[in-house]
Amino acid sequence: MEVSKKLSAYLTKLNTIRTTAIKSVKSESPTVKTFTLEDDICSKANPGQFLMLRIPGIDEIPLSILNAGEGQVQFSVKAVGDATRHLHNLTTGDLLGLRGPFGTSFTETRGRVLLIGGGTGTAPLLFLAKRLAAKVDRLSFVIGAKTKNELLYLTELDAVCTDESAIATTEDGSYGLQCLATEPLEKLVDKQKFNMIYTCGPEKMVKSIFNFAEKRKIAMEASLERLIRCGIGLCGSCMIGKYRVCRDGPVFTMARLSEVKDELGMSKLGFDGSRIEV
């Protein structure tokens, strides 16, 4: 009772929209920009959590948190549709609405960890890597993109990774290895035992990493995406199995991934609540 009352107050504050001016915008790639906003509540987020961003008059969308601290929060946005394209047209001083942070975060582990990020899915992993860097024995980070100029966060990655622990892959071979981000996996895992694989990215990628981790019995956590409307576990738009991606996720443990593996990479709910292909 006491706990739930506290949660309720917590949620009210978290879930109240704060409208604030963009502090700065940075181009990460031709299609991805990183925004910095001031927000005390989101600045306390943990890696894996997401926020709901309102683009006034347009839409409100879920975005992973790329960085949080000192009263600020950052997120990266890939222009894929109406809302994200509008967002790319905004600049310092323009108003945005924030609520959150929401959802589960990655479990911090020790030992050797492997992070595999695809596209903007790299964002929460970079946030996690910064937290883990000083604490783990080895941190290997694989990122992938179609082509060189879509690879994100190369500089930041170098900063958190030691020697050859950062591996970039491109489908066209214009940078790093020419392969999918999942390919180096087998080699890395053959070389040494990893205590945990963290991943976020296209769901087909997550699914194939899950299959691999299950076969090789390596612990894993993945951040998933579904249609997010309310963001607070109420409307049911984001179901995967019996779980709500917005509240029971977005970060799923191995055990939970197993429970939903029939839907993983297969089906999700569309805007009209019908089942569609992922």
Place this chain on the structure above:
Amino acid sequence: MEVSKKLSAYLTKLNTIRTTAIKSVKSESPTVKTFTLEDDICSKANPGQFLMLRIPGIDEIPLSILNAGEGQVQFSVKAVGDATRHLHNLTTGDLLGLRGPFGTSFTETRGRVLLIGGGTGTAPLLFLAKRLAAKVDRLSFVIGAKTKNELLYLTELDAVCTDESAIATTEDGSYGLQCLATEPLEKLVDKQKFNMIYTCGPEKMVKSIFNFAEKRKIAMEASLERLIRCGIGLCGSCMIGKYRVCRDGPVFTMARLSEVKDELGMSKLGFDGSRIEV
């Protein structure tokens, strides 16, 4: 802002009715009974504060707190009308509703203090006396009633007062001095300098003590009564001058008593909001 937000949460909790069973009832006099209830919030009350007591299906009335602590609260009720007579018919196990504690409390002073109580007005003073007893140099307590068996709290009074510091007065002389409770005042004050007079009782009594204290330049605090409906400073039923007895009072300092002296002992608002004689 932060303070008012806290007050708001505080008030919500305070002002929410708690319904609880009567723990015990004690007869203090033919017309006065003391009730003990369990209530965590009221058990933290300070002397001078009052609570709103709901007698289910009948009425909700203001009552001074006689004693508070260890999860319990006590109040004394004189049967004067519908609600109070109903209350006198209730017994252990019957349900009552509580909200509060509300209002201001007496300022604790050191040195020599004089308490003058009339009728059930003695209740908050007894509560105060218990708090002050060990801390002041001298505590003199005068209580008054029409006749002997209406004198309240004689035993408790002996417990808090040393030697001759407790004086009882009756109008018919059936016990103690035959006079009004205000009479011993002059003698006591002539004998020694008091740092503070605390009083509660019929308003004519309070008024005459106020006049005396003003003349003799002795600090004073009095607990006043007015019609209390909401108890939280909203409805305006309890105005005296610009003050709300339920929130700015019931305990008034000398300074505030001076501001409202034209109304003191003279006029108040009746149930229909018209001015009537006190």
Place this chain on the structure above:
Amino acid sequence: MNNNLLTVNIAGLKLQNPTALASGILGYTGDSFKFVEESGAGAIVTKSVGVSPRVGYSNPTVVQAKSGLINAVGLPNPGINEYTEELKYAKSVLKVPLIVSVFGYTSEEYALVAVKAAEAGADAVELNVSCPHVKYTGSEIGQNPKLLTDVVCAVKSAVQKPVIVKLSPNVTDIVELGKAAVKAGADALTVINTVRALAIDVETQEPILSNVRGGLSGPAIKPIAVRCVYDIFEALPKTPIFGCGGVSDWRDALEFFLAGASAVQVGTAIAFEEPAVFEAINKGVTAYLKRKGYGSVKEIVGLSHQA
């Protein structure tokens, strides 16, 4: 608070700032009005007063809900004759407009009380046709376009002072009632009175209010009140509106202005935040206007409709 940014003019009433004391709150004595004025209110609305004295309901008359209060005080008031002295005194001490809230059981009664209130010095009258808990008056009139029209017409033809009509949210279509009031001559509207509600004590298993049903006020009803103001402004953009219902801070006040209110009335927040709430609202609104570069609060009235 008094600065050029905040002055508003509603149906001929000049307010130094756009916050007013809502009816029924600290609403009896000239001294309490004066105190509220000193706390920063830009206008005063009295407790609703009728032809004859009423003692109201017995306690409990106010119950705490999770985010507001439920009240059924039952319109206790001394009757307009008895109250005239207090009104004259109030008028003599107040600098801000004094609005007398009026109720009656017939249109003649409304008109009679309004006339006497005006004679006693009222700068305007507000017709309480929306009290949700007293039979044969209040919302029983305000829920019925025909009765409402009669009452407003009667009062309008009896007094020269501005007539404000206070609408009930307990209707299927508040716009219909707003239009009826304005058509009958209302100079301004107060939107809204309390929302019909009830609380039960689960231990004693009975409704807590002595009157059983009451009206919900406070933060709980703010989103309902803002919606009503938005609806009314959309339909009647030229009619000045007092927004009322759950205003507790400057952000709340701004929501009402942006929805279409020219000023707000504050009630329940006085219990939660003390009368200092008026000053706090005015300070916050002033800071907002300056930050956004407005020259007057009037410039933002109804602005959310442009979106």
Place this chain on the structure above:
Amino acid sequence: MNNNLLTVNIAGLKLQNPTALASGILGYTGDSFKFVEESGAGAIVTKSVGVSPRVGYSNPTVVQAKSGLINAVGLPNPGINEYTEELKYAKSVLKVPLIVSVFGYTSEEYALVAVKAAEAGADAVELNVSCPHVKYTGSEIGQNPKLLTDVVCAVKSAVQKPVIVKLSPNVTDIVELGKAAVKAGADALTVINTVRALAIDVETQEPILSNVRGGLSGPAIKPIAVRCVYDIFEALPKTPIFGCGGVSDWRDALEFFLAGASAVQVGTAIAFEEPAVFEAINKGVTAYLKRKGYGSVKEIVGLSHQA
């Protein structure tokens, strides 16, 4: 939770306990219904489904208010044909009654969807004639006794399953509508849907919901919902009622039972308290019944009216 104290029977539906999932909450998939059942709910109401697919409104569709939420999701649903598979699956995994919420733009549409829902295994249908934010359906029907009568009659003559009508609080007289529904054949009533409301972002100066207006739910509306249940029970003591609106804990549930509800539906509290809220309510109600010496929750339904 399943114990003899808690079982209730509403219009032929056997509920192991008197708590149900409200429509529109976690309301799409059989898996989520199953999870809510495992969390302790005694019945499931689906998201409202119509004849054709609807994508709903764009975000924001849900806004936080001080003591509740304002939503205008816009009835996104896959249409009854597409949804039939999911319903069959849901029916196959659920032990508790499955109630399909139905909406339409005409009485024929309501009847069509109801028939298909019944064929897919619905144990009952709930008619959403009270959604406050989609044009030409929902409350536009539920605010009008004539339209309401047509819809209920059409559905009643088309399906054999119990028909529950979900009433809107956004009316002058909810009793009038409740009576119309029952006269037309409604087997039970759900009281209430959300209260029309609106929130404005003072910084961007525009309504926050993409649909501008939405419906207020959660603790804020509980006293309004309890009043509506009380009113309906007083007028229609023989009609079973699902109380709905702001139920967050066992005390809230008891208030509804004492006001006249045979069971409660829970929505918003699931966001604030998680689905575990069902189990918590049932535990609290059980303890209360034992402490007070009742043999069944049925014994306290409407008890506050005896006072």
